[in-house]
Amino acid sequence: MYLLAHPIGHYKLSEISSLHHWNIQRQDKLIGNFMMFNNNKIFIEGIDGKIFQIPYDIVQGNDKKYVDEEINRINTLNGIASPSSQNFHFQVAIFLISITISIFFLLIGIKSKKRNEPVFTRIAYSLFALFFLAFSIVACKKNKIIETIIPDIYNQGIPHTSPTFIDSAFEPYKPSVSTNWDSNYFHVATNGFPNHNMMIGITNWQQQVPIPQYYIDTNSWSIPLQPVYASIPLSTRTNFMKGAVAIAVNGIPIFNALNNRGEDSYAIGELDQWGGHCGKADDYHYHAAPLQLEATSGLKPIAFALDGFAVYGSREPDGSSMNTLDTCHGHIGSNGIYHYHGTTTYPYVVGAMRGKVTIDPTTPAPENQILPQAFASSLRPATSPLREAVITDFNMTGPNHYLLTYTIRNKTGYVEYYWDNLNNYTYKLTDTSGAVVTQQYHRTRKH
Ligand SMILES: [Zn+2]
Ligand SMILES: [Zn+2]
Incomplete structure (x- = not known):
C-alpha cells in the first residue's frame, strides 16, 4: 500500500498554524503534516522540508487518530490506490x-x-x-x-543478555567450538574450520586455502553481553572493511559483505557455496549469511554480531516468516530486543551496526575494525588471483592433509598441503600444465 498526500510539499506561511504537533517522544518536538503511508511507515514533512519516517505501529493517541483520518481522506480522494511507485x-x-x-x-x-x-x-x-x-x-x-526517527524503544536500556541463551546457540557445534563468559563478554574459541566443506564453487580465487587458526585464549571471539543502541548506526558500506562484523555459531567469523575493494564478494564469485573463502592468512571466513546453519540450528540464532545482537536465519525465532528488515538488516523482536537476519541478498547479514561498537582507533574508515576482535595468524606471503580458475573439489585426504582441485578451461590443477605437529607446513602446487612447485614454511603463532 502506497499513499501520497501531495507529491511535493512546501508549506506556505498560511499553512504553518495548521501543522500537526506530534507527541512522539524524541529530542526535539516534531511539527509537520502527514505526507504518505508506505510499507507500514508514515512519512511526515517537517517544517523545514525534511521528511521523517516513523513506523506506523509506534503512533499513538491523537497522532494515530490524525494519521488514520489522513489515510482515509487520501484513500477516498485517490479511489484507494495511488499509481506511483516512488x-x-x-x-x-x-x-x-x-x-x-x-x-x-x-x-x-x-x-x-x-x-x-x-x-x-x-x-x-x-x-x-x-x-x-x-x-x-x-x-x-x-x-x-x-x-x-529513533523509536522510543531505542532510547530504553536493553537487558543484559543471558550467556546461557547465547551458549544454547553454539551448543550444536561443540566440541569444535568452545565457549565461556565473564560479566562483560561471551567468548568463543575455535580453530576456524567449519562443520561443512569449504572452497567448492569459488570462481574468483586468490589462491588461498584454509588452515587452522588460533582463535583461542586471549584471541577468542568476544560478544558483548550488554548491547547498547547506537544513536547513529554505522553503515557497513562505509565502515568495517577490516575484521569481522559477526561470529557464526559454528565458530566462523562473518566479514563485511563488501571486500576490501568495496565489491560484493558474493556477486563477483569470490565465495564458495557456503558463503565463505580464505583471506590473506589462509583464514576461512564468510562474507555472506551462512544460512546452511539453519539445518543444524533450527530457529536459534545462526550468528551474533559484534555489537551483541543475535543474527537469525530466514525465520523469526517463533518460526513465523521474517518481518520487514530495516536498513541495519534487522528489527525489534517480539521480546522487545533488536536482532538481525541473514538473507540471500546484499547486505546479507549486517547493513549497519544497530548497537554501539568500539572501533580500533588505528584504523580509519572504511578500513576500520571493531574491537575486541580475534586475529588470524598468517603463514605464507599473500598469493595473487588465478584467472579463470574454478574450484571444483576440496578434500581432507589424511590427518592435517588437504587437497584442493580447480580447473582452468577444462584443465585441472591442484593445491595439496599438509602440516606436522611441529607446525611445518608443506604446499605442493600443481598447475594446469602439470608443473609442480613445493613450498615449505614454519609457522609461529602471531596472535
Ligand atoms: Zn574475505
Ligand atoms: Zn526477526
Missing part, C-alpha cells in the same frame, strides 16, 4: 511536464511575435512560460533528506 518518480514526472509546458508557451510566444499578435497576448504567453519554468525548478529542488 516519490522520486513523481518529482521527475512533474519536472518534465512543467518544463515541456514552459517550452510550449515559449514557442507559441515566439510565433505570436512573428504573427504580430497583440502585445498582451505575447505577455500572457511569456508569463505562462515563466510560471511553468519556475514550477519545474521547484519540482526538481532536492529536499528529500530521509531521517529515520
